Amino acid sequence: MPHEALILPIGHDLGARSAAPDVRLQQVRVGTEVMELTSSEYVVWLLAHSLDEDAPLTQRSLAEAGERFGIGRAETTATIERFVGDGLLAEVVPGGESALSFARRHRLTPLLFGLGPDPDNVGMLLIGLLGQPLAQVSTPLYDLWTWAHLSPELWQACEVAAEVARQQGVTDPEELDPELVLGGVLGSLHGLLRVRAAYLDRGTSG
Numbered sequence: 001m002p003h004e005a006l007i008l009p010i011g012h013d014l015g016a017r018s019a020a021p022d023v024r025l026q027q028v029r030v031g032t033e034v035m036e037l038t039s040s041e042y043v044v045w046l047l048a049h050s051l052d053e054d055a056p057l058t059q060r061s062l063a064e065a066g067e068r069f070g071i072g073r074a075e076t077t078a079t080i081e082r083f084v085g086d087g088l089l090a091e092v093v094p095g096g097e098s099a100l101s102f103a104r105r106h107r108l109t110p111l112l113f114g115l116g117p118d119p120d121n122v123g124m125l126l127i128g129l130l131g132q133p134l135a136q137v138s139t140p141l142y143d144l145w146t147w148a149h150l151s152p153e154l155w156q157a158c159e160v161a162a163e164v165a166r167q168q169g170v171t172d173p174e175e176l177d178p179e180l181v182l183g184g185v186l187g188s189l190h191g192l193l194r195v196r197a198a199y200l201d202r203g204t205s206g
Contacts, residue, residue: 004058005091005098007080008189009048010106010200011035030087031202037088040071044079048089050190057190059091087202094186103155103182105203108148108189112197127197134195140165140175141188145198153203158182 014027014034026042028035037045047065050057059080066076083089092102115126118136125142128134137145144161151157158181165175174180192198 003094003096005093006186007048007057007059007062008090008092008200009045009193010088010090010202012199012201028088035086035088040075041079043069043071044076045083045088049193051194092186094183099182099186100155103158104153106200107151107153107203108145108157108198108200110145110149110198114142114146135192135197137188140181141184144181144185145192154185155182158185
């Protein structure tokens with residue numbers, strides 16, 4: 001059965017500005033472009049970061065989440081489609097060509113602190129604020145999250161991670177094959193985005 005496309009939010013939240021006495025627009029930077037969103041548009045973009053750590057976010061589940069927050073399904077669907085066209089959302093099918101295309105056009109940038117090993121779970125590491133862990137990730141994902149912003153796009157970061165693993169004598173194929181590394185990242189992205197441990201942006205190469 002083919003995978004359903006994931007919905008991923010793109011851009012860095014810059015906060016709101018007052019456009020009029022009773023009008024506030026939320027600013028989101030994508031690449032060098034700053035886009036201004038209305039309140040309902042911003043809710044859709046926020047919901048794309050995911051509310052449920054166990055469920056992948058798709059266009060269908062995002063539309064359902066919009067309804068729970070008082071935005072009609074038709075309005076949410078129209079906003080999703082517009083945002084995909086504007087580059088504020090991306091649709092990605094894990095394991096497919098769209099995943100490689102996405103990884104070659106976007107980059108991952110950390111926002112929180114790496115807190116090091118989880119004292120209660122061997123092999124897991126923590127991300128968050130000082131004294132306040134917000135995400136628990138595997139060592140390979142922690143390393144990629146830490147260094148991905150040094151690569152112009154996510155795909156190169158996956159290639160670098162695979163090469164470093166090879167040089168360190170790692171034998172797990174999921175750490176040695178860049179496509180499998182990317183698959184693991186895509187499966188974990190919403191968990192990082194939901195707690196604002198990172199954000200996705202346009203790639204900088206080319």
